[in-house]
Amino acid sequence: MNNKFIKSICQLFLLSLLLISACKKDKSADEPKDEECGNTKQTATSDRVELTNDSIFLYAKQIYYWNDELPCYDQFEPRQYTSGSNLTKYENNLLAIAQSTQEKYDVYTYQDNSGNTLYTNKFSYIEDVSNANGISAGVKNLSSSVNLQGKGNDIGIYDISAYGPSDNDFELFIKAVSPGSPAAQAGLTRGTLITKIGSETIGDDWDTDIQSINLLFNDPSSVHLEGKKADSTAYSVNLEKKAYTSSPIYKDTILSISGKNIGYLAYARFSDSDNSEEALDDVFQKFSIKNIEDLVVDLRYNGGGYVTTAAYLANLIVPNGTSGTMFTEYYTQSLQDGQVDILKNQPVRNSKGDIVGTSTYADYDYTPNGQGNTTKFSKKGNLSGVKNIVFLVTANTASASELLINSLRAVPSLTVKLVGTTTYGKPVGFFPVRLEGIYDLYLPSFTTKNANNEGDYYKGFTPGDEISGKNMVDEMGQDLDNFSVYDFGDKKESYLAEALNQLGVNTTISTASRIMSIRSNQNNQNAPINLLKNKPEKKVFKGMIETRIGN
Known part of the structure; x- marks a missing residue:
């Protein structure tokens, strides 16, 4: 265990003790419920996950836009989120915070392919910025996309669309390609038709083809594609995932x-x-x-x-x-009102995440x-x-x-x-x-x-x-x-x-003539159907x- 990690744990432990004291002695105007239900469950701990779950909730109590609707600590029990990876635990904590508000503006509801109702945060989130696994998630490390510093690490296909008159007669197109990416360097653009993924011919059997199509949503390390570019010229390319810098x-x-x-x-x-x-x-x-x-x-x-x-x-x-x-x-x-003592622990950072000066967000x-x-x-x-x-x-x-x-x-x-x-x-x-x-x-x-x-x-x-x-x-x-x-x-x-x-x-x-003149569907009088309406949401900021x- 390195010194930096020990120092971080100690700081969080001291913060926890201070917050316990603050909750008992000096209640802010926007925390009336703590007086009613108490704060007895926030006991001293050196467990890193418990401390971080505490911090997520306690920061929310002071700076979350709907903080006046949040319950007190004992009602919410932030330490109950113990399933999955550490990031999953913290994400579950965040979702529970959003679901605690009256209007639930911060809750996004969607259906999976089995018809189950699922929930995720619409606005707030937490990301790992350690870069331990390369460019992988969030603002710093978007998955299958480009981050806000213009850094990407994928094959470069932003999104795709599949449509046609039936499951046995459809076409798969690229909707956008990240500039500077392997796909862009191969000459692929918006409007590129994909007729083959690996060895699988695309367009004649949805139930079979969707398995290959899903590869493009799962951040592949490499993939072989064939088809026609937007100018109708044929292409056959092997795309390898790599890091690149992209224009916005x-x-x-x-x-x-x-x-x-x-x-x-x-x-x-x-x-x-x-x-x-x-x-x-x-x-x-x-x-x-x-x-x-x-x-x-x-x-x-x-x-x-x-x-x-x-x-x-x-x-x-x-x-x-x-x-x-x-x-x-x-x-x-x-x-x-300046009731943000907890922000004294947060030095001001620039867009690159670097600490600037000696000021804090408080x-x-x-x-x-x-x-x-x-x-x-x-x-x-x-x-x-x-x-x-x-x-x-x-x-x-x-x-x-x-x-x-x-x-x-x-x-x-x-x-x-x-x-x-x-x-x-x-x-x-x-x-x-x-x-x-x-x-x-x-x-x-x-x-x-x-x-x-x-x-x-x-x-x-x-x-x-x-x-x-x-x-x-x-x-x-x-x-x-x-x-x-x-x-x-x-x-x-x-x-x-x-x-x-x-x-x-x-x-x-x-608009009608544009849609009905789509390449191989030129003579098809059936209205095209979007076959990827339940595709995974793009992991973009x-x-x-x-x-x-x-x-």
Whole structure:
């Protein structure tokens, strides 16, 4: 047992004793239930898992956005979570915290392939940042994806879609490929058709093929693929999992149609400044040269990221002269009142997780008027005259993406529209709390509202509802994005074609004709069916991280 580990245990042990004393002697205003049921079960311990389970609950009591709804320690009993790996124990603790709240905003309900109802956290989570197993989970270590520092370690296929008239007649397509990945280096893009995985021919027997298809969801170390690229050329590749650095930009282009120059940006994630800002600057410089007034920003697979990056992109988009409030952060009342003694144990960290200075998170002013809690517009870049912007969105569009949309819709000189399906619905954000020296705990601690005081979009934004645009679902309620065979930026792609229509550009291709002209199904009159509607959820970050005080 090394000294660092012993020191960590000792610190947590002392923290536990201090918290016991604090609970007995000095109850805060938001903990009335502790007086009723007591705090007798939080006894002194040197067990690392018990201490961490205690810490998760005790941090939640002070900084969780719905902390006033949580029970007292003896009612909740955080040490009861003892099954599975340490990370599983802590995740079960977090889920129980979310289920203790009245509205249960932080609980995501879904059905597995057997029809069982399962639950997981929608907003909060905990991740291992030790890198002991390479890039594996969470913000630092996303599995089968790219993290918020632009680091990936997989074959690079972000997502796939399978559809057709029947289980014995369907096609499998790639929906997105991470730039810089093995798949991207092999020339695979969105719209690539997969006809063979390993030795298995795909498309003629769903019950057999799904076993091979599932390999692509399980972070394979290697896989052989055959098929046709988006330009219809054949390919046969062997993809090997490896570490790589990825741009956050899937695609950018300028579409010249009907006398208009329309800027298009497909943005994967609000990664940290080192990974995002230069890439975004380059794109918007190209837009400025063409004096772009109409923008399409594709956020359909963007789960969020850093608040500062969302503000940076907003400032690149807005016209010259835009000023005033972009958004305001509203923290939980205990944070605003300074009742956060437990945060004295948390040094301030930057976006890389490095400790900055000697301050702790307890030293910060969390009132709406506190330093940096109201973000103002400050124009960046040379693109000066944007008037219209269409965001492409899906259920994977979350958090910092929704923050950007919500902030810009309050700008009087901009017309903002949405094309796609209802977004994820995450108006809350967080900052990391380090436990055991290896786990980062993310508890929703604040919500945001725009200059018009609009926020609380827990049900997401539905195109054509409170924000105008087009909801891209068919008669069966299926997301039309699942049937697209075109690459990002192709004006024939269903979402982009509709965005152009919203901007007053007639593409002359209706949604119905686009779907019914899909390659080998050209002559098939049966409506295509999404066969992967119950596929595993992508292990991608969905969140909004506040690191401003650490920069």
